[in-house]
Amino acid sequence: MSYFALVPAAGSGARMGGALPKQYLPLAGGPMISHALSVLASHPRIDKVFVVLAEDDAHWTSYNWLPFAGRLKILRCGGATRAESVRNGLAAMADAVGDDDWIMVHDAARPCLTHTQIDALIAGVAEEDVGGILAMPVADTMKRGIGGAIVETVPRTGMWQAQTPQMFRHGVLSEALVTLSPDITDEASAVEAIGLQPRLIEADSSNLKVTYPFDMQIAEWILQSRAGPA
Ligand code: CTP
Ligand code: MG
Numbered sequence: 001m002s003y004f005a006l007v008p009a010a011g012s013g014a015r016m017g018g019a020l021p022k023q024y025l026p027l028a029g030g031p032m033i034s035h036a037l038s039v040l041a042s043h044p045r046i047d048k049v050f051v052v053l054a055e056d057d058a059h060w061t062s063y064n065w066l067p068f069a070g071r072l073k074i075l076r077c078g079g080a081t082r083a084e085s086v087r088n089g090l091a092a093m094a095d096a097v098g099d100d101d102w103i104m105v106h107d108a109a110r111p112c113l114t115h116t117q118i119d120a121l122i123a124g125v126a127e128e129d130v131g132g133i134l135a136m137p138v139a140d141t142m143k144r145g146i147g148g149a150i151v152e153t154v155p156r157t158g159m160w161q162a163q164t165p166q167m168f169r170h171g172v173l174s175e176a177l178v179t180l181s182p183d184i185t186d187e188a189s190a191v192e193a194i195g196l197q198p199r200l201i202e203a204d205s206s207n208l209k210v211t212y213p214f215d216m217q218i219a220e221w222i223l224q225s226r227a228g229p230a
Contacts, residue, residue, distance in 0.1 A: 001098075001100055001101055001102065001127075002047045002097070002098075002101045002102070003045045003046050003047060003101070003102045003104060003122070003167075004046065004047055004048050004049070004050060004093070004096075004097055004101060004102070004103050004104070004170075005040040005041075005046050005048075005049040005050065005103075005104045005105075005106055005165070006049075006050045006052065006086065006089050006090065006093065006103050006104070006105045006106075007033070007036060007037065007040070007049060007050070007051045007052065007105075007106055007107070007108050008052045008078070008082050008085040008086050008089065008105065008107065008108065009023045009033050009051055009052060009053055009078075009108035010052050010053055010054040010057070010078020010079065010085045011023065011078075011082065011085075011108075011109070013025075013109075015211050015212055016210075016211065016212065016213060016216075017213070020059070021054075021057075021059065022108075022109055022210065023108040023109060024059045024063075025216065027111060027210075027216060027219060027220055027223065028111075028219075028220055028223035028224055028227070030063075031059075031063055032108065032109065032111050032210065032219075033051075033108040033111075034063070035111035035112070035113075035223060036106055036107070036108055036110060036111050036113055037049060037051065037068060037072065037108075038067075038068070039113050039114065039115060039118070040104070040106060040113070040118075041068050041071040041072060042115075043115055043118050045118075045122060046104070046118075048071060048072075048073055048096070049068075049071055049072050049073070050072075050073045050075055050089055050092075050093045051072055051073070051074050051075065051108075052075050052077060052078050052085045052086070052088065052089040052092075053074060053075070053076050053078055054076070054078040055076050055077065055078060057076065057078070060074065073093070073096070075088070075089050075092040075093065077089060077091075077092050081180070082107075082185075083177060083180050083184045083185070083190065084180060086105055086173075086177060086187065087174075087177040087178075087180065090103065090170065090173060090174045090177065091174070093170075094170070094174070097170050098170065099169065099170055099171030100169050100170070100171065101169065101170050102122075102125075102131075102167050102168070102169060102170075103167065103168060103169070103170050103173055104118070104121070104165040104166070104167045105164060105165060105166050105167075105168075105173075105187050106164045106165040106166075107164045107209060109209050109210045109211070110163065110164055110207055110208065110209050110210070111210065111219050111223065112206050112207055112208060112219055112222045112223060113165070113207055114206075114207075117134060117165075117203055117204075117207055118165065120134070120201055120202075120203065121133075121134055121165055121167055121201050122167070124199060124201035125167055125199055125201065129199055130168070130169075130172060130191065130196040130197065130198055130199075131166070131167050131168035131169065131172065131173075131187075131188075131191060131196075131198050131199070132166075132167060132198045132199030132200065132201050133162055133163065133164070133165070133166040133167070133186070133187070133188050133198055133199075133200065133201065134163040134164065134165060134166075134201050134202075134203035134207060135160040135161060135162050135163055135200045135201065135202065135203060136160060136161045136163065136202065136203055136204065136205060137159070137160055137161075137202070138156045138159040138160060138161055139156075140156070141153065141156065142154040142155075142156050142159065160200050162186050162188060163203055163207050163209070164186070164209075166186060166187040166188055166198070168187055168191055168198070172191060172194075172196070173187055173190070173191065175194060176190035176191045176193065176194050176196075177190050181193075206222055208222075
């Protein structure tokens, strides 16, 4: 049984704004996507990293990917939604992987992932398990709002914020993603919808998703502080 990574990177970064898709924005010395790819491709348990790009992606080839030689496989099969990109990627990689192999799906927009977090996910998802995700217990009080006013305080007991990587066997994940609905916002929700219960592996807030411009500053700080003084 092997481990593979699948990185959906076919989004446009609408909430970030700007012409350059978010995954290519300059961050800590490289395009944002290079950070997650570097961590995944250098992890000793991960055999290969599959990257899903938009069919018409004109940016990927402007960077030097030679340092990753042999570790990356580029799939130009991005879809209209993240779930569609993942589903297309799973289909495109099917010849190279077995049904029982583990696929770690990780957003290009989470550049601060570490080997320690990957190790925790692998260790936390035992062989017989359906799979699992990195996640963080919700710390803030949760409100449901309608029209700008609070209509309900939602108890946060048992509430988690889902992160990536999310790790499932190729066969299970492919089956779960056969039917896509707007409720499928991550791999776990698709797997839940076929009646399975993925494990929650506690992570930390350093594995943030970069969505808005301010998130870039936090990610830059995290990456620079790990690199140590220049
Ligand atoms: N993604 C993808 N295909 C899509 C949409 C998103 O592969 N059709 C990828 C993004 O490139 C990103 C990850 O899924 O790596 C998480 O998505 P998100 O953070 O929402 O990125 P975008 O969809 O690009 O941003 P936005 O929603 O603000 O447009
Ligand atoms: Mg999006």
